[in-house]
Amino acid sequence: MQLIDGKKIAADIRAEIAREVEEMKTRGLKTPHLAAVLVGHDGASETYVAGKVKSCGEVGFKSTLIRYEDDVTEARLLQTVHDLNNDTDIDGFIVQLPLPAHISEQKVIEAIDPRKDVDGFHPVNLGRMVLGLPAFVSATPAGIIELIKRYNIPTSGKSCVVVGRSNIVGKPISILMSQKADPGDATVTLCHSRTRNLDEIIRSSDIIIAALGKPQFITAGMVKEGAVVIDVGITRVKSDQTKSGFKLLGDVKFDEVAPKCSYITPVPGGVGLMTVVSLLKNTLKAAKREIFP
Amino acid sequence: MQLIDGKKIAADIRAEIAREVEEMKTRGLKTPHLAAVLVGHDGASETYVAGKVKSCGEVGFKSTLIRYEDDVTEARLLQTVHDLNNDTDIDGFIVQLPLPAHISEQKVIEAIDPRKDVDGFHPVNLGRMVLGLPAFVSATPAGIIELIKRYNIPTSGKSCVVVGRSNIVGKPISILMSQKADPGDATVTLCHSRTRNLDEIIRSSDIIIAALGKPQFITAGMVKEGAVVIDVGITRVKSDQTKSGFKLLGDVKFDEVAPKCSYITPVPGGVGLMTVVSLLKNTLKAAKREIFP
Numbered sequence: 001m002q003l004i005d006g007k008k009i010a011a012d013i014r015a016e017i018a019r020e021v022e023e024m025k026t027r028g029l030k031t032p033h034l035a036a037v038l039v040g041h042d043g044a045s046e047t048y049v050a051g052k053v054k055s056c057g058e059v060g061f062k063s064t065l066i067r068y069e070d071d072v073t074e075a076r077l078l079q080t081v082h083d084l085n086n087d088t089d090i091d092g093f094i095v096q097l098p099l100p101a102h103i104s105e106q107k108v109i110e111a112i113d114p115r116k117d118v119d120g121f122h123p124v125n126l127g128r129m130v131l132g133l134p135a136f137v138s139a140t141p142a143g144i145i146e147l148i149k150r151y152n153i154p155t156s157g158k159s160c161v162v163v164g165r166s167n168i169v170g171k172p173i174s175i176l177m178s179q180k181a182d183p184g185d186a187t188v189t190l191c192h193s194r195t196r197n198l199d200e201i202i203r204s205s206d207i208i209i210a211a212l213g214k215p216q217f218i219t220a221g222m223v224k225e226g227a228v229v230i231d232v233g234i235t236r237v238k239s240d241q242t243k244s245g246f247k248l249l250g251d252v253k254f255d256e257v258a259p260k261c262s263y264i265t266p267v268p269g270g271v272g273l274m275t276v277v278s279l280l281k282n283t284l285k286a287a288k289r290e291i292f293p
Numbered sequence: 294m295q296l297i298d299g300k301k302i303a304a305d306i307r308a309e310i311a312r313e314v315e316e317m318k319t320r321g322l323k324t325p326h327l328a329a330v331l332v333g334h335d336g337a338s339e340t341y342v343a344g345k346v347k348s349c350g351e352v353g354f355k356s357t358l359i360r361y362e363d364d365v366t367e368a369r370l371l372q373t374v375h376d377l378n379n380d381t382d383i384d385g386f387i388v389q390l391p392l393p394a395h396i397s398e399q400k401v402i403e404a405i406d407p408r409k410d411v412d413g414f415h416p417v418n419l420g421r422m423v424l425g426l427p428a429f430v431s432a433t434p435a436g437i438i439e440l441i442k443r444y445n446i447p448t449s450g451k452s453c454v455v456v457g458r459s460n461i462v463g464k465p466i467s468i469l470m471s472q473k474a475d476p477g478d479a480t481v482t483l484c485h486s487r488t489r490n491l492d493e494i495i496r497s498s499d500i501i502i503a504a505l506g507k508p509q510f511i512t513a514g515m516v517k518e519g520a521v522v523i524d525v526g527i528t529r530v531k532s533d534q535t536k537s538g539f540k541l542l543g544d545v546k547f548d549e550v551a552p553k554c555s556y557i558t559p560v561p562g563g564v565g566l567m568t569v570v571s572l573l574k575n576t577l578k579a580a581k582r583e584i585f586p
Binding site for chain 2: 131
């Protein structure tokens with residue numbers, strides 16, 4: 001069994017990006033610049049955005065944080081999106097979700113210029129991805145593909161089950177895994193709450209991508225010998241065994257499943273650590289005009 | 294075994310649209326108006342476009358046909374797209390594909406205002422469809438969903454195999470069938486040229502959507518008793534049994550497969566007849582501003 005080390009791969013990618021940024025600066029090119037818009041004071045959002053801003057610094061990007069209180073109007077936020085779209089120094093930007101209930105997230109997302117949509121949430125980027133065109137792919141699916149690529153895990157012709165059909169993970173990763181590409185070319189079955197023989201489908205799959213958000217749902221009996229297991233779930237549960245009083249659990253019962261796998265991602269330390277580097281990679285692509293020339 | 298009668302359903306929908314257009318006119322509303330752009334003199338394209346224009350007349354739509362010779366420049370065509378985007382009398386328009394090699398189809402498609410993209414080829418519409426948002430869905434997948442709906446074929450929790458991963462049929466119908474919707478909520482496996490145990494997957498499926506373009510590929514031995522079979526393939530082959538000297542074959546060996554099915558679409562007379570009515574439905578939705586208010 002080989003553990004997929006998200007921490008190591010994320011560090012490798014960070015170092016690669018830092019090297020490339022260094023080189024761009026040497027050649028007199030503009031420093032890649034990511035902006036983040038944060039509304040309100042949600043604890044998780046604060047943490048995520050702080051992590052993104054910090055990571056920018058580590059790879060040599062410029063970053064800008066724009067903050068609003070919870071009561072910002074939708075019109076004001078749309079104006080900010082518009083300004084960022086037109087700011088030639090900003091290569092890409094994100095609006096941290098969730099937004100307060102009085103603001104339409106979809107309207108805000110669709111207002112972002114697809115060329116600066118480094119979160120890959122704009123329908124144009126999703127649509128282009130489905131068509132197999134260059135596109136900003138959202139962080140989690142992009143991170144999964146990157147892990148599979150860096151570990152040279154074969155996917156062509158393999159059976160792959162994706163459990164969970166969320167817009168940000170299940171649907172896009174199911175499309176990417178079945179795409180004519182490497183990684184890709186797998187025979188993908190997308191499962192969800194209405195799926196009847198879920199255990200049987202998982203048990204017959206070479207690659208299992210668990211993104212349903214139910215802690216420790218996938219047990220050893222559901223996994224065939226030699227399977228590749230990618231665990232996207234991250235659920236925070238109370239624990240008296242940690243200082244913080246909680247721990248993070250994946251969708252897979254790691255201790256019993258791992259011995260049966262050829263490859264498995266741990267939680268924490270797996271897919272979750274890839275999301276910020278996916279964002280950095282997208283920002284670098286935006287700065288280099290790789291997606292929309 | 295119940296034959297899915299594409300001809301009858303298409304006629305029903307045409308009549309429904311005609312009735313609604315009549316009513317719109319009575320209420321003093323503008324007549325829905327579809328424009329089609331045709332480049333060159335490809336025989337099949339000429340036939341398709343003529344069919345679309347004729348159908349517009351039958352349901353009471355206005356239609357405009359814009360023709361160019363094969364040597365039209367990309368810039369000229371993009372200008373026409375731009376003009377149609379800005380023409381307030383035009384509710385929706387299509388640019389008939391394929392285009393000559395010197396013109397980028399993708400560039401032309403992406404130049405179309407998504408609000409007038411009644412072919413549903415713009416990435417925004419595809420992306421919105423994936424996200425479960427209102428969107429113009431392209432003709433063939435929309436036609437399949439319509440047939441399933443009109444025959445009240447249960448799909449929730451059913452296993453569904455889609456054979457073929459084309460951008461215009463396989464990928465979008467796989468997404469629609471697995472979507473949280475009715476029809477939808479099926480457990481979908483998307484198969485393609487790299488799939489290893491295709492026979493076995495098809496044989497275990499409740500619903501089979503064949504869109505691989507290989508005439509008579511699916512035989513009785515590959516279909517389980519009571520399956521629903523949707524045949525998207527239309528291949529023109531030579532025949533000495535018809536006046537025209539050719540006949541149309543589906544991807545399914547109809548004669549031997551049909552007796553095993555609960556429902557099956559014939560070729561011709563099935564899915565193919567739904568494509569023009571899907572376009573008409575999209576044009577009506579565009580005229581009513583149903584997708585993008």
